[in-house]
Amino acid sequence: MAKTKKTETEQPLRKGGLFAYAPAPESPAAAGEIATSYGHFVGGEFVDSSGSEALKTVNPATGQVLAEFAQGTEEDVDRAVKAARAAFADWSALPGSERAKYLFRIARIVQERSRELAVLESIDNGKPIRETRDVDLPLVAAHFFYYAGWADKLDFAGFGPNPRPLGVAAQVIPWNFPLLMLAWKVAPALATGNTVVLKPAETTPLTALRFAEICRQAGLPTGVLNIVTGDGRTGAALTAHPDVNKVAFTGSTPVGRAIARQLAGSRKKLSLELGGKAANIVFDDAPLDQAVEGIVDGIFFNQGHVCCAGSRLLVQESVQDELLDALKRRMGTLRVGDPLDKNTDIGAINSAAQLARITELAEAGEREGAERWAPECELPGAGYWFRPTLFTGVSQAHRIAREEVFGPVLSVLTFRTPAEAVEKANNTPYGLSAGIWTEKGSRILWMANRLRAGVVWANTFNKFDPTSPFGGYKESGYGREGGRHGLEPYLNVEALDV
Amino acid sequence: MSETAARIAIFKTYKLYVGGKFPRSESGRVYEVTDTKGQWLANAPLGTRKDARDAVLAARAAVKGWAGTTAYNRGQVLYRVAEMLEGRREQFAAEVAAAEGVGAKKAAALVDAAIDRWVWYAGWTDKVAQVAGGANPVAGPFFNLSVPEPTGVVGVLAPRAGHGFSLLGLVSVVAPAIATGNTVVVAAAEQAPLPALALGEVLATSDVPGGVVNLLSGRTADLAPTLASHQDVNALDLAGAIDPEGPGAAAALEAAAADTLKRVVRPAADPSAVDWTAAPGTGRLLSFLETKTVWHPMGT
Numbered sequence: 001m002a003k004t005k006k007t008e009t010e011q012p013l014r015k016g017g018l019f020a021y022a023p024a025p026e027s028p029a030a031a032g033e034i035a036t037s038y039g040h041f042v043g044g045e046f047v048d049s050s051g052s053e054a055l056k057t058v059n060p061a062t063g064q065v066l067a068e069f070a071q072g073t074e075e076d077v078d079r080a081v082k083a084a085r086a087a088f089a090d091w092s093a094l095p096g097s098e099r100a101k102y103l104f105r106i107a108r109i110v111q112e113r114s115r116e117l118a119v120l121e122s123i124d125n126g127k128p129i130r131e132t133r134d135v136d137l138p139l140v141a142a143h144f145f146y147y148a149g150w151a152d153k154l155d156f157a158g159f160g161p162n163p164r165p166l167g168v169a170a171q172v173i174p175w176n177f178p179l180l181m182l183a184w185k186v187a188p189a190l191a192t193g194n195t196v197v198l199k200p201a202e203t204t205p206l207t208a209l210r211f212a213e214i215c216r217q218a219g220l221p222t223g224v225l226n227i228v229t230g231d232g233r234t235g236a237a238l239t240a241h242p243d244v245n246k247v248a249f250t251g252s253t254p255v256g257r258a259i260a261r262q263l264a265g266s267r268k269k270l271s272l273e274l275g276g277k278a279a280n281i282v283f284d285d286a287p288l289d290q291a292v293e294g295i296v297d298g299i300f301f302n303q304g305h306v307c308c309a310g311s312r313l314l315v316q317e318s319v320q321d322e323l324l325d326a327l328k329r330r331m332g333t334l335r336v337g338d339p340l341d342k343n344t345d346i347g348a349i350n351s352a353a354q355l356a357r358i359t360e361l362a363e364a365g366e367r368e369g370a371e372r373w374a375p376e377c378e379l380p381g382a383g384y385w386f387r388p389t390l391f392t393g394v395s396q397a398h399r400i401a402r403e404e405v406f407g408p409v410l411s412v413l414t415f416r417t418p419a420e421a422v423e424k425a426n427n428t429p430y431g432l433s434a435g436i437w438t439e440k441g442s443r444i445l446w447m448a449n450r451l452r453a454g455v456v457w458a459n460t461f462n463k464f465d466p467t468s469p470f471g472g473y474k475e476s477g478y479g480r481e482g483g484r485h486g487l488e489p490y491l492n493v494e495a496l497d498v
Numbered sequence: 499m500s501e502t503a504a505r506i507a508i509f510k511t512y513k514l515y516v517g518g519k520f521p522r523s524e525s526g527r528v529y530e531v532t533d534t535k536g537q538w539l540a541n542a543p544l545g546t547r548k549d550a551r552d553a554v555l556a557a558r559a560a561v562k563g564w565a566g567t568t569a570y571n572r573g574q575v576l577y578r579v580a581e582m583l584e585g586r587r588e589q590f591a592a593e594v595a596a597a598e599g600v601g602a603k604k605a606a607a608l609v610d611a612a613i614d615r616w617v618w619y620a621g622w623t624d625k626v627a628q629v630a631g632g633a634n635p636v637a638g639p640f641f642n643l644s645v646p647e648p649t650g651v652v653g654v655l656a657p658r659a660g661h662g663f664s665l666l667g668l669v670s671v672v673a674p675a676i677a678t679g680n681t682v683v684v685a686a687a688e689q690a691p692l693p694a695l696a697l698g699e700v701l702a703t704s705d706v707p708g709g710v711v712n713l714l715s716g717r718t719a720d721l722a723p724t725l726a727s728h729q730d731v732n733a734l735d736l737a738g739a740i741d742p743e744g745p746g747a748a749a750a751l752e753a754a755a756a757d758t759l760k761r762v763v764r765p766a767a768d769p770s771a772v773d774w775t776a777a778p779g780t781g782r783l784l785s786f787l788e789t790k791t792v793w794h795p796m797g798t
Contacts, residue, residue, distance in 0.1 A: 457792075
C-alpha cells in the first residue's frame, strides 16, 4: 500500500504540477476484521464445507491474500438448498407487511455500516472508495428500502390476482458490483416471499459474507438467505440443483447461454443479465464538455467492469477531432491508483485473469489496425492495473468493437447520419444499454425509439436507481431488475395456458 | 335436358401463407389431412425447413413497419380480422368441426370465440404500454420512463391439442404476439392445419401487412427446430410442442433456443387439458415485450 501511495504523490495531475493532490487514503481498518478463512452461510450460521478445497481472495491493488474461503461442493449446495426449502413455508406465509420489516431492518443496518462495507468492498474488489461510498452502498440500501415497500403490495403490482412466490431462488452474481448485485437479487426475491441460495463471485466473496452477518443482526429467520461460496463449479451445481424453483444469473453471455440450456425442459423460471457492448452516440450539436464527462463515466466508471459500459463511442464525423482532443485532455486527468484513496478515479483491475483478458483484447485491437492511445501515467508496481485506453480508427469488424472487453478500453467509431448511428449501434448481438448526446429533443426520442437496448441514457450515462427497470434485449439476457418490473422474475404470475 | 346432374364440388388447394402471398411449399410436396375419423379432407403443403427460413425472412422484413405503426392502427387492423372472420363463420365452423371432431354447434361456438378473441386483443394494442410501462420515480433530477417494445420475430408452434385448439387456440397464440407489434412465423398444428391455412386467406384481406403473420403447414419436427435455432428469431411460443421426445420436444427446442437466448413461452404442463375457451389473461400479451428504460436529466 505504501508503495502505491508514493507512486501517486510523485505523479503530477497536470503537467506543471497544477492541482497536485495529497494522498487521502481511507483507513483499511474501517473494513472491520477480515477472518483468515470463511465457510458458507447456511441455515443462519457459518458452516464448514464438506470438501477440503479452499480458494483465496486477494486485494487486487496489492496482490496480497485477504482471506481463504470454501470452494462449495455439491453437498454444500444441497445443504443450502435444503435450508432454503425448509425456511420457505414460514417465510412465504409471513404477512407481507412483516416480511417487509426484515428488509427495512437490513436496509437500515446497511446504511449504518456503509463505511465498513464500502471499505471492505474496495479492498476485495479494487474499485475506488469514491464509487463504493457514493454509488454502490447508497444503492444497496435503497434497493432494500424499495423492495421492502413492495412486500405487502404485491396484489397491486399488476401481475394478476394472488401473485405467489416461486420457492427457492438460486442466484449467481458477478464480481464487478459484489454487494450491489447481491442487493439487486436478494431484495426482490425476499420481498416476494422466496428464500435464497446465493453464490457470490470467487474473486469477491467478502462483502456477501459480511452481509450474512447483517442478516443475523436483522434477525432474518434462519435459512431464508444462504450463501455458498466457490467458483463456477459451485455455481453450476447450484443452478442445476433439482430442488430450486428459480435461477437468476448475472454474468457473461456464454455462461448465461449454458444455464439456459441446462434449464431447458425443467420449467424453472430463469432471468439473465448478461454482457453488453453499448454504443455511446455523440452528435455534433451535443454539449461537448458534458458529453466528455459522460463518455468518461460510461467507460471508466468501475474500471470499465460494467456490463452496460459505453464501450463503443460513436461520434459524428464533423466533431470527431474536437471531441477526441477534449476526451484525451480529460483522460489525462484521471487518477489511477490506490482504490482506498478518496481522489482515485480508476482503481485496480479485479483479477489477474481479467487483466490478461483486457490485455489480450487491447493487443488484438492494435494487431487489427486500430490506433491505441492512453495518457501517460505511472501504475503501481504490485497488483493489477490497466491504463485508461482509447482506440481510434476502429471498424465494426474489429474484436474490440464486437467483444465485451470489461475493462477501461474505449473503441471510437464514427458516423455521418442518425440512421447510420442507429445501424452501427444495433450491429451487435448484445442489447443492454446505449447513450445519446444531442441538444435536440426530437432526435433523442427518435434515436431512443430505434436503439435495441434495455436502457437508454440521453445526455447522461451509467445512472441506476431501484425504481428504474434494468436489463437487456437480444443476447444481453431477459427479465428486468429494479422497479415494478423487477418483481415479475420472482413471482408465479398468472398461468400461460391460454 | 331438364335433368340436372348433381354438381361436382370444387376442391380447394390449400397453400402456405408467407410474406402476404400464398406459395406452395418449395418442396413441391403435400401430405394428406384427414378428419378425426380418418376421412380425407385435403392435401396440405408439406412446408420444409427452407419454407420456415423464407418465412423468417418475410417476418423480419415486416417488423419495422408493423412495430412502427401506431397502436391505434394495429388495433384497427386486428379488429378488421374479426370482421373478416365474422363473414366466413360457416366455412370455419365446418373446418373446425372436421379438425377437432366436434359437432356443428360446438364448432360454431368455437369460431365465435375466436372472432371475439381478435376483438379482445384489438382493444389491447393501445393499452398495453400504459399497463406494462410508466414513469419511474428515481431519486434524482431525471425524467425516467419505461416503455414496452415488441421483441421482434416470434416463432409460434400452434396448439395441437386442447378444447378449441385448431382455430381458437391458434388465434389465442397469434393475436397477442402481433397485437404488441411482433411478427410471427407459425407452424400450424400438423394433423389439423386447415383452419390455420384458411386463416391466412382472412388475414390477407384484413389490412394485415404481408409478412406480419406467416403460416406454415408440415411436419412440426422439421419446422420447430428450424425456428428454435434460427439466429433471426427472437422468441418462441411452444404451445404446440407436445412431442415427448425428439427434436420437436419442448425441452430440445428450449435448449436450441438457448443458443441465441430467445425468450421462450413453455407449453402448458398438460396441453391436451387446456381449454382455449377460457378467458385469456395478459400472460401471452406481456411475454413478447422488451422493457426499454430511457433516462434524461431535468434542468434549465
